[in-house]
Amino acid sequence: MSSTTHALNQPTHHILSVLVQNRPGVLARVSSLFARRGYNIFSLAVAPTEDPMLSRITIVVDVESSPLEQIVKQLFKLVDVVKISELDPRRSVERELLMATVRVPAEDRGQVVELTNIFEGKILAVGVEAITVSLDGSPDKLDDFEELLRGYGIVELQRTGRVALPKLDKEARLKAVKHGKAS
Secondary structure: OOOOEOOOOOEOEEEEEEEEEOOOOHHHHHHHHHHHHOOOEEEEEEEEOOOOOEEEEEEEEEOOOOOHHHHHHHHHOOOOEEEEEEEOHHHEEEEEEEEEEEEOOHHHHHHHHHHHHHOOOEEEEEOOOEEEEEEEEOHHHHHHHHHHHHOOOEEEEEEOOOEEEEOOOHHHHHHHHHOOOOO
């Protein structure tokens, strides 16, 4: 079961894609708004977009702590916010990065390497008593990988938080392919 759903398959988290002006202090204003209102942020990722004047903040919010409409209204009050889109997990593409250092003796290291390969991850560093691995993919895939790594003894773990974009509709993808715009 995904961390974004509960037993009745109702989302407990919503993904907001917030387009903001790329200026110093914007992220601080957004995060302080959440802190002042007591809204819980499940994950947050930010980076410039294809337009260097804009940044996209992907915020996964806990809707149990506050109604989504209230969160959106408060965000729109911030001067630097240009656009807010709610991304339905069923109609969006989500990715996240996980890095973990696992304590594993040399004789068992092959098992962690094999597990990493099965999940299409990468070995980043190998030490005498530990190995550092990375994996990017859907949050569910990372949850499964993390759970299996725990059996070996995770020393350190870092996840980036989700980034997401709306899925392209099939008609738009076909047009892009016909016009040579898709790879």
